[in-house]
Amino acid sequence: ILNVEQSPQSLHVQEGDSTNFTCSFPSSNFYALHWYRWETAKSPEALFVMTLNGDEKKKGRISATLNTKEGYSYLYIKGSQPEDSATYLCAFKEGYQKVTFGTGTKLQVIP
Amino acid sequence: NAGVTQTPKFRILKIGQSMTLQCTQDMNHNYMYWYRQDPGMGLKLIYYSVGAGITDKGEVPNGYNVSRSTTEDFPLRLELAAPSQTSVYFCASGSSGGGNEQFFGPGTRLTVL
Numbered sequence: 001i002l003n004v005e006q007s008p009q010s011l012h013v014q015e016g017d018s019t020n021f022t023c024s025f026p027s028s029n030f031y032a033l034h035w036y037r038w039e040t041a042k043s044p045e046a047l048f049v050m051t052l053n054g055d056e057k058k059k060g061r062i063s064a065t066l067n068t069k070e071g072y073s074y075l076y077i078k079g080s081q082p083e084d085s086a087t088y089l090c091a092f093k094e095g096y097q098k099v100t101f102g103t104g105t106k107l108q109v110i111p
Numbered sequence: 112n113a114g115v116t117q118t119p120k121f122r123i124l125k126i127g128q129s130m131t132l133q134c135t136q137d138m139n140h141n142y143m144y145w146y147r148q149d150p151g152m153g154l155k156l157i158y159y160s161v162g163a164g165i166t167d168k169g170e171v172p173n174g175y176n177v178s179r180s181t182t183e184d185f186p187l188r189l190e191l192a193a194p195s196q197t198s199v200y201f202c203a204s205g206s207s208g209g210g211n212e213q214f215f216g217p218g219t220r221l222t223v224l
Contacts, residue, residue: 032211034212034213036213042217043201043215043216043217043218044154044201044213044215045215046212046213046214049211049212089153089154091213093211098156098159098169099144099156099159099213100156100170101146101153101154101155101156102153103151103152103153104153
């Protein structure tokens, strides 16, 4: 069983604040790292798929970086809005088949 | 495209009963997955399939069975339901290329009493 850890477990920020959280994963047998956004009562939706060391991805106010050699990825949200409130999951792919999810960071943006 | 569909949305089972959770995708994805979500535990992989006729165990396969006779369908079977199987079950699919993000169904909430 692979160890994919996310921190913090939960986070409360004020509207307009910027925030970031971390996903740690094994640094061997890396294939890809996914970030998903999971709103309450909905299904997870993919934000980013990252495959190369040093990858940086951006979608609007959300961006992510990847360091496969040290086994971590950061997700950044600039100027948080209430609609950003969700659980953010990372998923580590070892090889092209198996996927291990972290337990997520639950973000609450307070208006 | 409907994407990934799951039925039923909710189900209550008695201990020892059996049922099949249905999952269908219309995106011609080779890869399909079954996860369960337990409170505070994130998503745990039950079974996955890389194509029709090919299935493999994930992290928590005990008490479940799967089959993949077509590209579109990936049903999950619970043979003898136990209270420990009370959970929300998500089916997902993905293409075989690159880092292949997964597309999730809406989930099935199962309670075993």
